[in-house]
Structure formats: structure tokens, C-alpha cells
Amino acid sequence: MNLFKLLRRGSAPVARERLQILLAHERNARGQPDLLGILREEILAVISRHVPFEPEKVQIKLDRGKSVSTLEVDIEIPNGLGTALAG
Amino acid sequence: MAQVLVVTSGKGGVGKTTSTAALGAALARGGDKVVVVDFDVGLRNLDLVLGAERRVVFDLINVIHGVAKLPQALIRDKRLENLFLLPASQTRDKDALTDDGVANVIAELRRKFDWIICDSPAGIERGATLAMRHADAAIIVTNPEVSSVRDSDRIIGLLDSKTAKAERGERVEKHLLITRYHPGRAARGEMLSIDDVLEILSTPLLGIIPESEEVLRASNVGTPVTLNNALSAPARAYFDAARRLKGEEIPMLVPSESRGIFNKLFGRKAA
Amino acid sequence: MSSVVCQRQSLMFRARSYMAFAFTPQPPIVDWLKDLDAALERSKGFFADRPVALDLSAVQLSPSAITHLIANLEERNIRVLGIEGSAGIEGQARLPPLLRNGRGTQSFELPKPSSAAAAPAVVNPPPPPKPQPTSLLIEEPVRSGQSVVFIEGDITVLGSVGSGAEIVAGGSIHVYGALRGRAIAGAAGNPRARIFCHRVEAELLAIDCYYKTVDDIDDSLRRRPAQIWLEGGTVKISAMN
Secondary structure (H helix, E strand, C coil): CCHHHHHHCCHHHHHHHHHHHHHHHHHHHHHCCCHHHHHHHHHHHHHHHHCCCCHHHEEEEEECCCCCCEEEEEECCCCCCHHHHHC | CCEEEEEECCCCCCCHHHHHHHHHHHHHHCCCCEEEEECCCCCCCHHHHCCCHHHCCCCHHHHHCCCCCHHHHCEECCCCCCEEEECCCCCCCHHHCCHHHHHHHHHHHHHHCCEEEEECCCCCCHHHHHHHHCCCEEEEEECCCHHHHHHHHHHHHHHCCCCHHHHCCCCCEEEEEEEEECHHHHHCCCCCCHHHHHHHHCCCEEEEEECCHHHHHHHHHCCCHHHHCCCCHHHHHHHHHHHHHCCCCCCCCCCCCCCCHHHHHHHHHHC | CCEECCCCHHHCCCCCCCCCEEECCCCCHHHHHHHHHHHHHHCCCCCCCCCEEEECCCCCCCHHHHHHHHHHHHHCCCCEEEEECCHHHCCCCCCCCECCCCCCCCCCCCCCCCCCCCCCCCCCCCCCCCCCCCEEEECCCECCCCEEEECCCEEEECCCECCCCEEEECCCEEEEEEECCEEEECCCCCCCCCEEEEEECCCEEEECCEEEEHHHCCHHHCCCCEEEEEECCEEEEEECC
């Protein structure tokens, strides 16, 4: 049995799984407002009420998974606010 | 000096997106900083072929309309740190692209990257003309098949009239990339030969990519074919094409019917 | 076997070229109209019966803005016969037709009145144009979708003419390559024009108003150097070897 071919036979199932996850998200997005987008805006609004930051210094990373999606928000907050935050 | 390339064809389904990803990865592998830009607004594909479909947050339209800054929209490839993707929008359409918006984005990308590869949509309308507008050079992807060849001819005509370079009286460098070449069919006269295509299109040849299951496999798993199986025939042809883009002179290999190295070895072991 | 397009006089379709004055409005239009009025002050009614083409390549106007501009010009007794340099107007029925391939002659100034009073100006006809070249040379292949029109004389192409491209000449056509598109020679009514090509794979060949399509071209002639001419109302092709 050609081992190499066995390992490689897996590409169609990989494609199927990727499409299932992706299309589930895209169909969802078509019907409703973008939940992750709303979360992003609201998180940024809350933080900006307490700490000033530049919009360009916000990095948002997203990973839409099958059962779990991850939203990562990185914001560079200028120093000198440690006391304000600790207080 | 940054180079803006457009990968275009006129005809759909000939291998533009596959080639954009393969060439982008090949150039990035070689150490250059590369960004691939998807101009197919509303029907994005480049993210899928690169396996980044789950990570798209902002896209080209968002950047044009000021909703996001360019660095926020760029997605870095997880395998090659020099390769970035600027995805297209999936919900808008080509009318959301503006001339000035695209010009500004390309200008900003020129400052950060060595290669900006614009993946054009099929057709000759707004998305396609905007993708070619700022190109220094064009890769015209053609299948050895009559409608693909005629559409490529049309596109070559447009490259000489609709681009900023043409309007300034300069020439857009043109390269022909023949894809889905099937040596058996060509030998039996069932497929246009390389010479036929070259004679009709009168454009320098960048490479000949053989028809191969590797392309489908790579797209299934979301990896450019040059990364998924770098030793396969199409990958090697793409690597050669990337080197030619950088000015190297490499003899052109016409794919033949004989099987590739790996297949040959395993073929014998199995028997 | 050729098809005769124009048996009856009334069906004669010929190409003809005319000289027109070209106006090229510059932005802002309001200021340009003021300048125009100033020039017209000096030569009232000059354009009243003359053909005027509107070159819109320097401005970006929507179809309704173009309609407005044309109305403004009509108020000044200027009638626009065609528009060039504007991509978006094709298919707009209420606008004048789109003109292509306009070729410039030298510019000239409107004649000034012979006296300071508002006496009717002595209008001089525009100076005769310099002799035009009678042959057009294209040094690159003509690509699918491109159209080359040169009514004044011959067209020579150093390269092939792609499928879906078209060459229209008042004189003869010479293609040093494969002719795959459409070629129309003698388009202004010259039955003695001919078409020459290195390889005939054309979709349509026409001389004066007689034409032959790809179905009527004998297979034995395909892909060979050929000459095409008109004889007694029939388009003839023969191999040149």
C-alpha cells in the first residue's frame, strides 16, 4: 500500500470541514448583524471611556472555529496611566 | 523598488487566484516581502486558497472607506512571515471600489512591500480594470484553449489602454503564464500547443504550469501549491516563474508525460 | 460566394469623414462658458451652422450634466453633433452620438471684428487643413476588441489582427501576420481597394460594401498568405505563394 497516497487522501475531508465552518459563519452573517463586529465596537467604546488610545493602535484578530470562535483585541495603551488604572 | 503586479486573464477559472497564491508564496519564500491583494469584491477567493478564510476581519473596501487602517486589514500568513493578504469584501460589490481609494491603498502598500500582487477578477469590468490600473507588470494567465486565448488577447489590449502606465505613454511589462497544460492532449493535437498560444498572443512566456491534482489538493487544504508540495511539477514550474520575474534566465521546461520524481519512486516500490 | 449588402441605392452604407470644430471644455465649466461667451462676443453667430463636436476628456460629467451643457450651448446657437472623450454615455438615447478616432488639425482663432463697433464680423473660413498622411502604420498586433479606423487611406499592421478585432480602411489593408478578425477595405466607397495578409483566418472580409464571412472562405485558403479583392460584385480570395 502506498503510504504516501494514504496520507494524501485526506485533502477532500479537510476541504469539506473548512467549507462547513466557513459557510456556517457566512450564512449566519448574511441574516443578522455581525456579532463579532458589534462586540468589537462595544469593547472599544468601553475601553475608550476609561483610557485614551489611537484607533490605529488597535489590532483585532479573529479565528472562526467550528464550535468556538476566538476574538483577540490588542490595544497599545500609552504609559503613565498605571496609577489611574490602579486607583 | 516595489513592483506592482496584476494577475489577470479575462476568462474565469483559468488559475489566476491559484497562481497569485503560488507565486506570492514562492517570492516570499525567497525572502521578499509580499502582499497579495484580492480584487474580486463580493466573491472573494484568495483568502480561501491561502487558508485564511477564518481570520478575515477587515478588507480592501473597509480600508478604502476609512473603516479600518491598512495594517488592521492585512492578514499575515501563518507559515511564511513575509507573506500578507489584503482580502476582498464578501458582502459588497465592485461599485464599492473607488479609483482614488485603490490608488491610495496601492501607494501605501508600495511603501511597505517588495511585491504587491493584485489578483484580478474575471471579466473586463470595474474590478478587473482597477486591479490592473496601477500595475508595473502583468501576468496574463491563459489555458491552451480557444476562449481563454481570445480573452487573454482582449486583456492584453486593455493593459495597453486602461492602465496608468499606458496613459503616461509607458509600457506595462507583460508575461504570459500558461496553466493547465496537458502534455498528452497537446501531443495528440487535442489541445492548442505552446507555440500556437505564443504565436497568437505574441507575449513573452513566463512559465508553463502543468495540469495537476496537486493544485486541487493544495486548494482543499488551504495552502499555496508551492508550499504544500514544493517538489511537485506545478510547484517547481511556479518557482521557476517566480525566479524569472526577478530577472533570472532559466530554461523553459515543457511538461512532459513522464511522471514526477516522487511518483516514480513510489510507483516502483508499490510494484 | 459573396453577399451583396447594397443592391438598392437606398441601402448604401458608406463611411464618410467630415471636418468639425472640436470644443474641449475645461473645468470649471462655468468659467469655460464665460470664456466662450467672451470669444463669441467678438464673432457673433460664427458657429450657427457649423458642425461642432464636444470633447469631454478634460471633464467628468454625468449624462444629465452633459445634457445641461448641450442645452447651454444651444442657447448660444451652437449645435453639438457628437461627443468624444466620455466613457459613460454609450446607450444614452437623448445624447448626441459618441464619436471615435477624431484626428486633430491645427487650432485656429475666431476671427475678430474688423472694427471696434459691433459691426457684423467678416468671417474667414478656417484655413485648409495640411495634407494628411494617406497611410496608417500599426507596429504591434491588434488585440481582440480593438478597432482601427482610418478612412483617409491604407492601413498596415506589423503583426497579427486578433479574433474579435476590426480594421476599417478607406484604402487597402496590409497585415504582416495572421488576419483573424474583421477587415473592411475601401470603406469610403473604393471598390479597387484590396486586403493582403500572411495568413487568412478572418471572421469577415469586406471591400466597399461587399463582404464574405468565415463560412464562405474556402478551407484550402485558410492559414495561407492571401490577397482579397473585388471583382464584378464578388469578393475574391486567392493564395499568394
